[in-house]
Amino acid sequence: MCGIVGYVGRRDAVAILIKGLKRLEYRGYDSAGIAVFTGDSGFACKKKKGKVNELSRILEQEPLTGNIGIAHTRWSTHGVPSDTNAHPHLDCSQEIAVVHNGIIENFQELKDTLIIEGHTFLSETDTEVIAHLIEKFYAGDLEDAVRKAVKELHGSYAICVTHKKEPYRIVGARLDSPLVIGVGENENFLASDIPAILEYTRDIIYVQNNEIVSIDLDSVSVKSLDGMKIEKTPEKINWDITQAEKGGFPHFMLKEIFEQPDVLRKIINTRLSGENIHFDELNLTEDDLVKTRNIAIVACGTAYHAGLTGKYMLEECTRTPVWADTSSEFRYRDPIVGDDTLMIVISQSGETADTLAALREAKKRGAKVLALCNVLGSSITRESDGVIFTHAGPEIAVASTKAYTAQLATLYLFTLYLARLKGALSEARIKELLSEFKRIPYLLEEILTRYKVDGNEIAHYAKDFKAYYEKGHTKSFFLYLARNINYPNALEGALKLKEISYISAEGYPAGEMKHGPIALIDENPWVVCIATKSRTYDKMRSNIQEVKARNGIVVAIVTSGDENIRSLGLNYVIDVPAVDEFFSPLLIALPLQLLAYYVALEFGYDIDQPRNLAKSVTVE
Numbered sequence: 001m002c003g004i005v006g007y008v009g010r011r012d013a014v015a016i017l018i019k020g021l022k023r024l025e026y027r028g029y030d031s032a033g034i035a036v037f038t039g040d041s042g043f044a045c046k047k048k049k050g051k052v053n054e055l056s057r058i059l060e061q062e063p064l065t066g067n068i069g070i071a072h073t074r075w076s077t078h079g080v081p082s083d084t085n086a087h088p089h090l091d092c093s094q095e096i097a098v099v100h101n102g103i104i105e106n107f108q109e110l111k112d113t114l115i116i117e118g119h120t121f122l123s124e125t126d127t128e129v130i131a132h133l134i135e136k137f138y139a140g141d142l143e144d145a146v147r148k149a150v151k152e153l154h155g156s157y158a159i160c161v162t163h164k165k166e167p168y169r170i171v172g173a174r175l176d177s178p179l180v181i182g183v184g185e186n187e188n189f190l191a192s193d194i195p196a197i198l199e200y201t202r203d204i205i206y207v208q209n210n211e212i213v214s215i216d217l218d219s220v221s222v223k224s225l226d227g228m229k230i231e232k233t234p235e236k237i238n239w240d241i242t243q244a245e246k247g248g249f250p251h252f253m254l255k256e257i258f259e260q261p262d263v264l265r266k267i268i269n270t271r272l273s274g275e276n277i278h279f280d281e282l283n284l285t286e287d288d289l290v291k292t293r294n295i296a297i298v299a300c301g302t303a304y305h306a307g308l309t310g311k312y313m314l315e316e317c318t319r320t321p322v323w324a325d326t327s328s329e330f331r332y333r334d335p336i337v338g339d340d341t342l343m344i345v346i347s348q349s350g351e352t353a354d355t356l357a358a359l360r361e362a363k364k365r366g367a368k369v370l371a372l373c374n375v376l377g378s379s380i381t382r383e384s385d386g387v388i389f390t391h392a393g394p395e396i397a398v399a400s401t402k403a404y405t406a407q408l409a410t411l412y413l414f415t416l417y418l419a420r421l422k423g424a425l426s427e428a429r430i431k432e433l434l435s436e437f438k439r440i441p442y443l444l445e446e447i448l449t450r451y452k453v454d455g456n457e458i459a460h461y462a463k464d465f466k467a468y469y470e471k472g473h474t475k476s477f478f479l480y481l482a483r484n485i486n487y488p489n490a491l492e493g494a495l496k497l498k499e500i501s502y503i504s505a506e507g508y509p510a511g512e513m514k515h516g517p518i519a520l521i522d523e524n525p526w527v528v529c530i531a532t533k534s535r536t537y538d539k540m541r542s543n544i545q546e547v548k549a550r551n552g553i554v555v556a557i558v559t560s561g562d563e564n565i566r567s568l569g570l571n572y573v574i575d576v577p578a579v580d581e582f583f584s585p586l587l588i589a590l591p592l593q594l595l596a597y598y599v600a601l602e603f604g605y606d607i608d609q610p611r612n613l614a615k616s617v618t619v620e
């Protein structure tokens with residue numbers, strides 16, 4: 001986790017670095033810091049516990065000026081959030097400054113040795129060893145010292161390093177944590193992610209594992225760990241910074257919820273030519289896919305819920321056995337995966353450490369790995385055999401919304417593509433489904449138009465929940481019930497709510513109610529029942545009746561026009577347009593996201609940056 005940024009140029013480095021950090025806050029925000037060369041061989045460092053705004057406040061009171069510097073926004077791994085543990089970290093001579101994203105697994109051994117050698121440590125962090133190691137190896141050439149230092153490190157890192165004696169350059173390196181170079185005119189940048197620097201340049205070089213980079217005013221150099229020069233051509237970024245900003249919405253999360261119809265349109269335009277489905281970047285042969293005997297889907301969090309939905313899609317349409325698992329469980333359970341397995345890893349960021357580790361494990365066991373990923377050039381896309389980009393655009397809110405529906409949409413199309421290749425579904429049914437799929441952006445728009453206006457029904461339900469809670473029902477929580485292909489949506493609805501509103505929430509397959517959870521039902525839980533028209537509709541109606549009979553409060557998501565279900569005495573109703581049951585998860589995801597959003601809004605929480613979380617989880 002953590003976000004790093006570096007700038008060398010002629011402009012005000014502090015302003016550029018602070019702006020960059022704000023755009024990287026999705027990577028962590030428990031402390032922030034900056035180091036800049038202030039001219040006449042001056043060098044200053046400021047660090048502060050809290051969000052980047054806290055650091056900005058300090059800089060307003062005690063301004064720094066300079067044209068070269070590095071900065072960091074932190075998500076703690078080693079050492080509590082504090083001014084001292086904030087980056088940059090310095091060496092004993094206070095001449096070397098380091099910002100780091102990742103984890104140094106052998107930091108304790110290195111620290112013990114460095115202490116014996118006379119180094120003094122100030123923080124509890126793993127990062128500080130990097131500054132002292134560079135100090136140890138420094139003999140007049142920062143790049144050389146960084147190269148020697150990183151060879152000692154086990155774990156993951158993306159770093160930016162400056163030395164007071166070389167106040168014209170920044171040296172960077174990476175292993176398993178992202179780092180990009182922004183190439184400008186008389187200025188160059190380093191950053192964990194493109195939005196931090198996109199305002200200044202669209203020419204980006206993706207730094208690869210075990211590369212050492214050095215940037216100064218008018219040059220960029222990339223070398224291997226052996227010091228061999230590596231030629232790199234910058235890639236042009238064709239998305240806009242406004243895509244990475246709020247665009248008039250109060251929160252990124254709401255903006256991203258409302259972007260979903262356009263994301264679906266983009267996916268349709270990219271993947272469909274008439275009734276032909278294509279994945280140009282796939283890089284797996286038809287033969288690879290046809291000979292697949294089983295499919296394993298592995299991911300974390302929201303991406304896992306998309307994957308679990310994929311299991312229902314793929315089994316139904318391709319008649320291939322599919323299992324889905326969380327990445328952190330997959331790794332340690334000696335999974336049965338071989339050369340007849342297609343492993344699908346799903347990740348918005350492409351940097352999730354558990355998913356990366358699962359991917360490597362599956363490859364070791366001979367599986368072909370296909371990544372469904374949103375971020376170009378990310379580690380997961382580079383290490384997989386094949387890739388399908390999900391085209392959600394940059395997702396900034398920590399709570400994933402548009403990346404989820406983009407993952408679902410991509411899985412739908414991949415399912416139909418594979419079903420066609422395997423001849424597992426009739427051409428007529430594939431065409432029927434594709435034609436229904438093309439309606440989805442309009443149906444999503446219909447839902448969002450309905451819930452756009454201030455004071456909309458879902459916002460009103462959230463208000464009622466808060467009032468109920470404050471009237472003494474402080475044991476209230478949310479239970480999400482669904483069946484079949486919408487069961488993963490129940491898990492996702494619960495995850496969304498708990499991560500931004502801190503209210504306890506659980507997702508359950510409704511059929512499991514009678515095996516335990518029904519004991520929870522009294523007047524406290526608000527039970528969200530996904531009861532749209534489907535093959536399990538009657539069963540869901542029975543579950544609703546069971547909840548009502550025990551005084552539970554029911555929030556039912558139903559198909560528009562279904563008047564019949566209202567006779568069950570539902571407390572709250574959310575309508576979604578009618579759609580083929582197969583695609584219903586795409587529609588139902590939206591009210592679930594909105595409900596979580598409005599509940600968190602009522603309670604006044606920090607929706608885009610919920611506590612204890614970070615957007616990109618690059619630690620195991």
Ligand code: F6R
Pocket residue numbers: 300301302303304346347348349350351352355398399400401495496499615616617
């Ligand atoms: C929840 C959320 C997380 C991520 C998970 C995987 O809203 O965003 O649960 O889905 O951390 O992240 P990626 O998709 O980047 O691998």
